[in-house]
Amino acid sequence: MSSTSVSVVVPCGGREREPRPTLDAIARYLETTGFTFEILAPQDETFGGALRRGVSDARGGVVVIVDPALPYPVSAIGDAVAMVESGATDIVFASARADFRGSALLRALLVPIVPDPRVHLAAFSSSAAKIVVAESRLVSRGVELEIAFLANKYGFRIERLVVGDGARSRSFGAIGGLAPAIAIRLANRRNAYRAARRCPVCFSHEVWSCAQIPGNVVRACRRCKCRYLNQFTDGESGQPVRRVLRAHTDSAPPSYESHSPSAREKTSLRRFNGLRRQLPLRARVLEVGVRDGSFGAIAEREYEYVGIDPASAAARHARARGLDVYCASLSSFVNTGPAFDGITLFHVFENMADPHDALARIKELLKPGGVLFLSTFDTEGLIYLFSEQKRMAQNFRTHLVLYSRSALIELLEHSGFEIDDIGPDFEYRDHKFLRHWLASHHPLLAPLVNAMLRLLPDPLIVSTGSIRIVAKRRAGMSANARAIRSVEPTHAR
């Protein structure tokens, strides 16, 4: 096994000479760590030029940029390397204090995570360094702000490292940082930087990182307002669509779906009644993601029901209820019967990595005029907007893409569907779940609402901030997403 290779870059801009004592101290320290290393001290007329020259010459797996004056303990370099090497993050910014956030003005103008102007220490994975530093173009110390902006643009994760001590000189103040911040914004508007990987839903380049959650980054599309995970891990499609089937610790907060069987059955009945208004008796219906099989058990009485679920546990459980359920994903499912009259996806679409492929497949499985029933989160809904920041990690525990109402309409229409009906989705929740949720989210309101709950039926129908869409398959050809995509890879592949 090869050891960690580290490139330390000590950029010397302007009249600064090669800082011999610093280079010697770094070399002495790195020799004790067992890393293979190289130390570069590139010289250029400007700081930005020296930085870019150093990073382009660096060959290590981790690239660390160090202040020539070395105003912090040299072991901070090792800490920064360890953070990148462990895979916890792509980029490390050192700061003097643990609670450092930076100027509110700069954060509003650029990105939520800005570097500490008093500590010049940053570490990058080699791929992050090659993209982010190579794309930068400022020559002043403001290049540090530009790097933070580009890290967000290209979806790299940033973590902070507290080194305790910083330099006496600040590279940019709250006001001094304004000029570079405006220059960065203008360059971005002129498309001077390489474009970010495109949105998986609408193919727009106008995407940015909106949150960092454990192990991943959530990206947001400015055009279609959808949110999606930066990295889809392999085998994600094999996960059960229902969280209750996944083993998790008791300390985890209750998910929206951890409610009682009677609430689930009432929700399934409500969904079935929606289906009945659209489909004739004995129609052939496919449910994608069978959950606990409660919808299938109701649908089977009047329809020719087929279910698929990529999670073998869920499929087995539903089969045990006597349902015709296969362990398959939408792409691997082979329909041996005639085309379907209806296909249902209740909170399953969010778990699919490629919405265009999924809808093309659904269209293949449906008869012309067949009906698609879809319920999903709505990122334009009020409930979602109010709870987004708080629930970000929870929302993305199993979901890959969260859609906005407008993005879904556009997506369906481009994929050969015609929207028949669209509206808020309601589900049943039992009082026990609601009381638990209130106690953890709004403890002040809990006594009042608990008293009111006693007067209301159990389970109670509530809005979950999701929408339900009924769409009919058009007979004609759909817009060719593959042709658009073949120009350049999108996020999903």
Ligand SMILES: [Zn+2]
């Ligand atoms: Zn988009």
